[in-house]
Amino acid sequence: MTTFSKEVNQTNKTISMENCIVGVVDDHVLFAQSLQGLINSFDGFEVALMARNGNDLINKLSTVNKEPSIILLDINMPIMNGFETIAWLNENKPNIKVITLSMDDDEETIIKMLKAGSKGYLLKDIHPDTLHLALTEVLTKGHFYTDNVTTALLRGVSKKDEESLLENFSSRELEFMELACSDKTYKEIANEMCLSPKTIDNYRDTLFKKLEVKSRIGLVLYALKNKIVNN
Amino acid sequence: MTTFSKEVNQTNKTISMENCIVGVVDDHVLFAQSLQGLINSFDGFEVALMARNGNDLINKLSTVNKEPSIILLDINMPIMNGFETIAWLNENKPNIKVITLSMDDDEETIIKMLKAGSKGYLLKDIHPDTLHLALTEVLTKGHFYTDNVTTALLRGVSKKDEESLLENFSSRELEFMELACSDKTYKEIANEMCLSPKTIDNYRDTLFKKLEVKSRIGLVLYALKNKIVNN
DNA sequence: AACGCTATGGGGAATTTCCCCCTATTTAAC
DNA sequence: GTTAAATAGGGGGAAATTCCCCATAGCGTT
Structure with missing residues (x-):
């Protein structure tokens, strides 16, 4: 059966060594693979790592030869979710920049991921161009903050700071x-x-x-x- | 900026007149556009209609020259959701086959869409090959039922049918x-x-x-x- | 008039929940 | 090296919940 990635590799886009390596961590295989094709079509970017959850990512990171510079990370995943995954990445792979890519625009979730060091927080209903922009900005400037992020931060800070950050559950x-x-x-x-x-x-x-x-x-x-x- | 669809059209796959026309109705632009690329990479299939919700679909159906044979329909969408959309399609475009493509694997939701005439119910975390298979089967056999569908039906029927549609609360x-x-x-x-x-x-x-x-x-x-x- | 249905209330018992009190070990933090 | 938190366990008792029964009144249907 013809797979999508094969097709994309047959385009006229040259995948060089200087490409920014991107990893995709998402349990929605259909979405993840489609995303892979999309990113591969961007000049200068190349998906070289796909994982279905944090645990899968850890395993694959140990075997991969080209470590990704950027990881697009989903939050709701089985076995090991986005929060746990970014925590692990902070510990073990501090150089990898994480962009959260989630369906969830809940303010507390956004703040939680940003506090954990996510360089951006994209909703899955964004335009492909925005994804391209986000990847480029994170690569050059180190971060990419959309409106939802700033409003979440503004409201989160003004309302209640420490108090609302009760992620202190064992x-x-x-x-x-x-x-x-x-x-x-x-x-x-x-x-x-x-x-x-x-x-x-x-x-x-x-x-x-x-x-x-x-x-x-x-x-x-x-x-x-x-x-x-x-x- | 290079868009994804452009790239795909540059592949060696020929998009002929005999292709099965597919429509994608989903408010998650990123997902929808990625999906478009994926489907276009399947031999014999071509996405010729993209809409963000039911309302958008209705508008675009009136202007499109090639009506889709199959529509991939999301459920949770703003303005006009999947339930409303499939009801409208039943009324106005009974020849278009609908495949539901949703995140929601709730049994009642599945049954609701199937009762409304959906020819299949795919979860968004399926493998691309499954999508290809589903499209092919719906085109040839008229339907494609995955495990989640049959179990939902079995349980729904065996337990309580009309009864389970209990919007009968005083x-x-x-x-x-x-x-x-x-x-x-x-x-x-x-x-x-x-x-x-x-x-x-x-x-x-x-x-x-x-x-x-x-x-x-x-x-x-x-x-x-x-x-x-x-x- | 008889039937069914809904809304309303009750008795009583078994179980569960809730809220205090307490100890002890281990691990992490300062 | 003490403090603190997480983990695990317990006693006793008051309150709330759950789960059976039951009864009556009203309202509409046939």
């Missing part, structure tokens, strides 16, 4: 929250997490205080609104 | 559901609705049975997922 707490957002009793959750119901009591109480809610319903609503878990 | 039940989706106790809800807590008990129990949930959490999740109330 992994165990997040695990619990995920399960709390389901039609299960705490007893069942305790079994699933291999913990005593009393320990679950503690996680619940701690979170109630942290989130300033009075009941499990409030916790669920918080988790869903802030997309800590998705329905 | 206004009082809806009122209750709205309040149930908040960090309030039933007692508070009773006060707010000027009812005895015991009556609230009854609303709760009735809804639990109707929705097949075991707890208020389940009810909240149902209400939010089906957008009966919005968070």
Whole structure:
């Protein structure tokens, strides 16, 4: 079967050694591969790494010969999401510039990724030209901020800074929250997490205080609104 | 700036008159344009119509010279969504075959689109080869059903058919559901609705049975997922 | 008039949730 | 090297929730 990348390589565009190497990390294969074709059609850019999530990226980075300068990173991915991935990249590959490419224009999400060092935050409904511009700008100036980014920052700063940045949940707490957002009793959750119901009591109480809610319903609503878990 | 479609037209693939004309309706421009390139790279297929939503499609259909045989239709779009669009197509362009191409793998959504006559339901994370296969099959056999579709149908049919289309909530039940989706106790809800807590008990129990949930959490999740109330 | 349906309320019991209190270990931070 | 946070566990009791039953009143249909 004819694949897209083959076709693109048959265009008159020469893929030279000086091209900026781009990586694409997205679990939507169709989107990712289409994106690859699009970027390969840009002069001076070349996609040399495709991954379906953070974990996949880590594996492929270790085997690749040409490390990407820029990585286009999705957020909602199975196994290892965008937040976890950018954290890993900061630790292990600080030279790779990350541009977030997400469907989600939630302000807190935008701020979260920018604080994590994302050099840009593009929505997936942008024009291809904007993507080209973003890649060019990040390569030359080091960053590319669209309007949604600045407005998010402005509002985020003026409203509540530290307070709203409550991404201070431990992994165990997040695990619990995920399960709390389901039609299960705490007893069942305790079994699933291999913990005593009393320990679950503690996680619940701690979170109630942290989130300033009075009941499990409030916790669920918080988790869903802030997309800590998705329905 | 070099656009993607230009590049693709420079490939050695000949776009003949016998090509199957495909339309793409999606508000994610980046995705849509990438998709266009991908489909154009398939032998025998050609994208000749791009629209950002149903309304845009209607306008463009009236001006286009070559009407598409197949339309790839997104669901979540501004102004006029996929449900409205397929309904319009059924009325006005019954010969155009629709393949739904969505992010949403919710069973009710899948069934809704299939009932509306969608010839296939693809998730956006499928492999490009699957898209090619889907286009070919829809062109030759008239339909292409992936696993997610059949499982959705099986479960939907076996469990409850008409019944599952339960937009049969009384206004009082809806009122209750709205309040149930908040960090309030039933007692508070009773006060707010000027009812005895015991009556609230009854609303709760009735809804639990109707929705097949075991707890208020389940009810909240149902209400939010089906957008009966919005968070 | 009889039937069904919805809205309304209730009794009582079992379970779950919530909210205090407490300890202990391990790991990270300062 | 103490402090702090994360992790895990527990007691006891009050309150809320869940889950069965049940009854009545009203309203429209046949």
